[in-house]
Amino acid sequence: MKAALVTGGSGGIGAAICRRLAADGCHVYVHANRGLESALTLVNNICASGGSAEAVAFDVTDSHAVADVLEPIIEKHPIQILVNNAGIHDDAIFPGMRSEQWHRVIDVSVNGFFNVTQALMMPMIRSRWGRIINVSSIAALTGNRGQVNYSAAKGALNSATKSLAQEVASRGITVNAVAPGIIDTTMITSTFDAQDIARMVPMKRAGTPDEVADLIGFLASKEAAYITGQIISINGGMI
Numbered sequence: 040m041k042a043a044l045v046t047g048g049s050g051g052i053g054a055a056i057c058r059r060l061a062a063d064g065c066h067v068y069v070h071a072n073r074g075l076e077s078a079l080t081l082v083n084n085i086c087a088s089g090g091s092a093e094a095v096a097f098d099v100t101d102s103h104a105v106a107d108v109l110e111p112i113i114e115k116h117p118i119q120i121l122v123n124n125a126g127i128h129d130d131a132i133f134p135g136m137r138s139e140q141w142h143r144v145i146d147v148s149v150n151g152f153f154n155v156t157q158a159l160m161m162p163m164i165r166s167r168w169g170r171i172i173n174v175s176s177i178a179a180l181t182g183n184r185g186q187v188n189y190s191a192a193k194g195a196l197n198s199a200t201k202s203l204a205q206e207v208a209s210r211g212i213t214v215n216a217v218a219p220g221i222i223d224t225t226m227i228t229s230t231f232d233a234q235d236i237a238r239m240v241p242m243k244r245a246g247t248p249d250e251v252a253d254l255i256g257f258l259a260s261k262e263a264a265y266i267t268g269q270i271i272s273i274n275g276g277m278i
């Protein structure tokens with residue numbers, strides 16, 4: 040049974056990814072930061088439906104906390120599927136953006152990617168099979184007013200995806216990014232109403248977390264072995 044870690048598994052999209060990977064037969068580490076209760080509830084639900092999961096908690100920006108949790112796990116077995124899904128946005132028009140808003144958003148997406156991915160890398164390389172999927176955003180591809188920090192963070196993640204894919208391709212490890220548009224989670228319901236969505240999205244609806252999870256489930260599968268270094272959009276036709 041392959042082990043999978045989904046950062047931000049306590050959130051809307053992350054929970055759907057955890058359910059999908061568990062349904063595909065993985066042992067899923069459901070990660071949380073502050074929302075450990077949500078992760079534990081999800082673990083119980085997955086196990087109740089015959090899957091295999093456990094919860095882990097750390098702040099992805101804290102490299103020591105990441106190592107403290109992950110090192111004992113990978114001493115026993117490699118985590119071969121990693122979904123870097125944890126992310127935040129903290130929007131402001133650029134002249135008024137506070138330094139903390141800039142640094143925090145970059146810290147979670149970019150330094151979080153570094154801390155977690157590097158911690159899992161060597162055992163994954165030794166196993167000669169791996170899947171790394173980074174959850175990016177349409178904001179990295181089109182830009183978005185008020186999201187200079189978020190676009191920069193997700194754009195960096197896209198570039199890191201392409202470079203790491205080239206480094207590890209010969210070891211049977213693929214590295215891809217998924218760039219969602221508007222997906223129906225609490226991150227978005229506070230930002231867009233139904234009219235906004237109808238105006239912005241050619242399909243006239245938000246995507247669902249399950250639709251993102253289905254794409255990620257495929258990228259994590261053995262059938263996706265020849266797809267690497269790609270930024271794959273899922274956005275109802277926005278671009």
Ligand code: NDP
Pocket residue numbers: 046047048049050051052053070071072073074075097098099100124125126127128147174175176177218219220221222223224225226227
């Ligand atoms: P949620 O707010 O529901 O989930 C965010 C997750 O990130 C939570 O599980 C949260 O953990 C975790 N997280 C935040 N900060 C940290 C941290 N410092 N350390 C560890 N974990 C952290 O958002 P979504 O499910 O909507 O978003 C998931 C991903 O998808 C994000 O990367 C987001 O940028 C991206 N995305 C979302 C879109 C959307 O429309 N919803 C569109 C495009 C991209 P906890 O709650 O436990 O603290």
